[in-house]
Amino acid sequence: MFNPPYKKKNYIDLSGAKKNHPSFDSREGNFSCPSCSAWLSEAQKIQNNDFCPRCSYYFTTTAWERIYSISDENSFEEWDANLSTLNPLEFPGYEDKLAKAKEETVLSEAIITGTASIGGFKTVLAAMDARFMMGSMGSVVGEKICRAMEKAIFNSLPFIIFCCSGGARMQEGMLSLMQMAKTSAAVGRLNDAGLLYISILTHPTTGGVTASFASLADIIIAEPGALIGFTGPRVIQQTLGEKLPPGFQRSEYLLQHGMIDIVQPRLEMRSLLIRLLNVHQGGNHA
Amino acid sequence: MFNPPYKKKNYIDLSGAKKNHPSFDSREGNFSCPSCSAWLSEAQKIQNNDFCPRCSYYFTTTAWERIYSISDENSFEEWDANLSTLNPLEFPGYEDKLAKAKEETVLSEAIITGTASIGGFKTVLAAMDARFMMGSMGSVVGEKICRAMEKAIFNSLPFIIFCCSGGARMQEGMLSLMQMAKTSAAVGRLNDAGLLYISILTHPTTGGVTASFASLADIIIAEPGALIGFTGPRVIQQTLGEKLPPGFQRSEYLLQHGMIDIVQPRLEMRSLLIRLLNVHQGGNHA
Amino acid sequence: MPKNKFEFEATYKLLESKLDELKDLSVKLDCDFSNEIASVERRINQLKEERYKHLTPWEQVLLARDLERPMTRDYIKLLFTEFIELHGDRLYGDDPAIVGGVGLFCGRAVTVLGHQKGKDTPDNIIHNFGMPHPEGYRKAHRLLLEAEKFNRPVLTFINTPGAYPGTQAEERGQAWAISQLLLCLSKLKVPVISVITGEGGSGGALALTVADRILMLSNAVYSVASPETCASILFRDIKRADEMAAALKMNASALKEIGIVDEVIEEPALEPLQDSPVFIKSLKHSIKKHLDSICSQNIPELLEQRYLRLRQIGKFHE
Amino acid sequence: MPKNKFEFEATYKLLESKLDELKDLSVKLDCDFSNEIASVERRINQLKEERYKHLTPWEQVLLARDLERPMTRDYIKLLFTEFIELHGDRLYGDDPAIVGGVGLFCGRAVTVLGHQKGKDTPDNIIHNFGMPHPEGYRKAHRLLLEAEKFNRPVLTFINTPGAYPGTQAEERGQAWAISQLLLCLSKLKVPVISVITGEGGSGGALALTVADRILMLSNAVYSVASPETCASILFRDIKRADEMAAALKMNASALKEIGIVDEVIEEPALEPLQDSPVFIKSLKHSIKKHLDSICSQNIPELLEQRYLRLRQIGKFHE
Numbered sequence A, B: 001m002f003n004p005p006y007k008k009k010n011y012i013d014l015s016g017a018k019k020n021h022p023s024f025d026s027r028e029g030n031f032s033c034p035s036c037s038a039w040l041s042e043a044q045k046i047q048n049n050d051f052c053p054r055c056s057y058y059f060t061t062t063a064w065e066r067i068y069s070i071s072d073e074n075s076f077e078e079w080d081a082n083l084s085t086l087n088p089l090e091f092p093g094y095e096d097k098l099a100k101a102k103e104e105t106v107l108s109e110a111i112i113t114g115t116a117s118i119g120g121f122k123t124v125l126a127a128m129d130a131r132f133m134m135g136s137m138g139s140v141v142g143e144k145i146c147r148a149m150e151k152a153i154f155n156s157l158p159f160i161i162f163c164c165s166g167g168a169r170m171q172e173g174m175l176s177l178m179q180m181a182k183t184s185a186a187v188g189r190l191n192d193a194g195l196l197y198i199s200i201l202t203h204p205t206t207g208g209v210t211a212s213f214a215s216l217a218d219i220i221i222a223e224p225g226a227l228i229g230f231t232g233p234r235v236i237q238q239t240l241g242e243k244l245p246p247g248f249q250r251s252e253y254l255l256q257h258g259m260i261d262i263v264q265p266r267l268e269m270r271s272l273l274i275r276l277l278n279v280h281q282g283g284n285h286a
Numbered sequence C, D: 001m002p003k004n005k006f007e008f009e010a011t012y013k014l015l016e017s018k019l020d021e022l023k024d025l026s027v028k029l030d031c032d033f034s035n036e037i038a039s040v041e042r043r044i045n046q047l048k049e050e051r052y053k054h055l056t057p058w059e060q061v062l063l064a065r066d067l068e069r070p071m072t073r074d075y076i077k078l079l080f081t082e083f084i085e086l087h088g089d090r091l092y093g094d095d096p097a098i099v100g101g102v103g104l105f106c107g108r109a110v111t112v113l114g115h116q117k118g119k120d121t122p123d124n125i126i127h128n129f130g131m132p133h134p135e136g137y138r139k140a141h142r143l144l145l146e147a148e149k150f151n152r153p154v155l156t157f158i159n160t161p162g163a164y165p166g167t168q169a170e171e172r173g174q175a176w177a178i179s180q181l182l183l184c185l186s187k188l189k190v191p192v193i194s195v196i197t198g199e200g201g202s203g204g205a206l207a208l209t210v211a212d213r214i215l216m217l218s219n220a221v222y223s224v225a226s227p228e229t230c231a232s233i234l235f236r237d238i239k240r241a242d243e244m245a246a247a248l249k250m251n252a253s254a255l256k257e258i259g260i261v262d263e264v265i266e267e268p269a270l271e272p273l274q275d276s277p278v279f280i281k282s283l284k285h286s287i288k289k290h291l292d293s294i295c296s297q298n299i300p301e302l303l304e305q306r307y308l309r310l311r312q313i314g315k316f317h318e
């Protein structure tokens, strides 16, 4: 088993965030394991180090934890930290929601981008955070992804992203939808530059994020049991009354249906990324 | 209804060929209509001008008839007429079979290639003939297709082929199988040259021909009711005991499953080709 | 909030039926009211025109969804001198919710793609209400690569509630089909023009709307999600859809203002679009104008502009 | 005609069992026959080696199909210092009959593809007896385009009875999947080497064997159709398969002679391939030699040669 070469640090205070840790299957402080559907309380969850006691599924975590979990100690350098969202449509209630999300997560938006070393390999690294308005993609998320991809091209670095999103950000209307086209076009430029692009789909990745940059990577990895799809399962059930097959839209189902390359447990993610980076650099360790 | 601007001519004597007109579903002089499965006798068939009296399906015809049916009068000029097959593997009985096929069809091989005008548009045109060893593809068929495609490239002409084949020619072993790769590579060069390639799949097109140049066209047309596939239906039933769905491997089934562009009756084939050639030349009639 | 466009049209329907009664009566009583009738007719049309100029956002949504508006196949008939439909993704199936083919537009060979809704319920079932499966997007993808091979400009007509939200579509990679099409269009080496003709619904519409020019009919809409979906997600109350229709700024003039749409094609208020030669002429003229303009550009320049066009969309501060 | 390779091995099995009895006896009776035993052992091995050098064509077919031979995953373990398997066609499914991924071969990053048969019946059911569906070929296609993006040479390992002849495979375009792969490989802008390791069956094998160099193990076979199919089609008599095995000229030396195969890798007669360091070393050495040679060529030149290599195949007179 891989041992991460770092200790969790209180880089920023996550205690406030923890309390409001949203879960897409929560009811009154209880959590449903996305992998095995076991219900457990907040207390049990913390006690188990964010693991499901029944199936070892690792629950939704934060963008900062993602970054620490795979990058070499002290190697991460953040970009565009101050980019923050306006209310271009003057959508009712949007500013309040943004303010609340910022306060609760101590993040400026639903994504962190920057550069990091992973096992000595320099990369451009991004991580989305489901706690910030369900990881929805508005102007800032799209812009930060594009800037990060363009910096990857400028510096000839591999691009790695942890995806996690409820989809487009309704409150920004068409400006939000267009981020799908904008990020997909940026992937086109990554391809033209011949750079490695790895996306890691985590629970949940749906809507406009799945239908744009997330599914366009050279190598698509998913965490076990993650919900991944275009339309969410509830909408499918509600609008069409269709019965959902067992395991529908979970990582393992997507692997079987040819959509992803590898299902990899969280604790072995770093070692897999290092092996992939190593092969892609022709075995010449950075 | 389209009226062909030519009359059938006795270009070569087909009377001997007619008698031996092979049908893939024949039993003792009776024919099964590939479209509606009606059985009819040789006499009925001739009386009906090669049409099925029940569903108007037009039966398997000869390569020469194909060429006359779509090209402008007197415009066809044959290429490589003298290319003929050796017995490279010294396969038992192959030479006898070849001699018999040549005698019966008055053809040198299972394909005719050349150049023709269609509605005034210059094209390279090829037609396979099912009567010649079931239209199987050996060295000569592959070579004539490649030469014709290369001449299309040299002269910047569209390439049109009537396909009709039982698959690879067993008696030439690996030399026959490699014609699949050889013709597919030639299609690659047609693509690089930006030339239009239309294939017309007729009853039956199976095996190595379907799995190479025939399915690589820009526009794939099929005659109604034609059997088209990789493995023939009998082999599927015999080897796997699988029950075949109704209409399996027929043109209409392939259209529904996304494999072909258009199902077009034989008598309207010429007019469709002229329209396609016209659009592809940007509406500038030749 | 009206449930369909006939509710806000009820007044005129009523007036028009009264007028018909008057006409009948004038014939029956054999007295000439023709001047008066013509005057009332003019007045009704004035009122109607005025009303259509001031539709609420929700009424615009209803109008954009109207099944009596022309669909992609109608526009092809109205605008093209030749069209040959091509079928299939060469992978799995042929999707009737997307029409594709080659044709001649003002003497120029083009590849055409568009969503196709039905004219009535049975027809709509065949066309899956204009909601494509992955096969539809993959057919489009194949035909786009063919357009590139033959150096043919591409025209797309947009009119869909969205990509089909069903299990089979998910199973066969709906998200993958859409993203691959977005990427393909963003670097396709031929000019691309999109016309939003009716309902531009979410990612399912966007997949065919990555273009060098985007035109939009004045009563069409284009949005990140339907107002119903938006109301249901944000308020868990579908009845607030009309509020959302306003909040989402999804009509043509709003989208022209934020630079997503290049030109709005005015629709006539009083005639069905397919019966208005003025409208057809103006649509044809606009498409031709933009097509001539982008066809004269060299491809690397065009692709750079297409990228920048997308790249600059978004509002934020640093 | 023997039904499996154990029939022609029966003599040695018998001799070996007699020798075992002799050994047992020598222990039981406590008398030393070690010299005699060693001599008999040598003699048996000599006979065996001699026999393996003169297999009938049909016996070669049986040996090529032997499930005890290494499969693609075994070769990857034996030849690669790193391998990461990648899955799926991103369209419909993941086919276990074709293995694909990236790895390190002699310090060089390569893309690997190969047919995968099972080791026994349950394993074979999982891998569909090494018979790919369209998804397998489309996974290969996707990974080949990735190899091209990253400028990575490709190694393919061939061992399949053929593409799966089933209704589902036909429905999803088996012929289309194969032809598109043939076309893709014929112009792929990276070096490609194929190794025929077992049974090279028809179009299903060819689809992964369009390459700059084709190596073939001395007991592998490669043919337009299986001898059984050929006998069934030509004589409607599957019992004449052994005749057809000879007539089809499907063994390594015959294919080297007509120029389809570049090099034959000699197999040891007396050991399983995976246990023979000499064999593994010679296979690795040959692949490396060819890889070094084609990697030093510029790509347009390589592609021209790949085309000509295919273009000149065929025998005819004018």
Ligand SMILES: [Zn+2]
Pocket: A033, A034, A035, A036, A037, A038, A052, A053, A054, A055, A056, A057
């Ligand atoms: Zn669990």
Ligand SMILES: [Zn+2]
Pocket: B033, B034, B035, B036, B037, B038, B052, B053, B054, B055, B056, B057
């Ligand atoms: Zn019939």
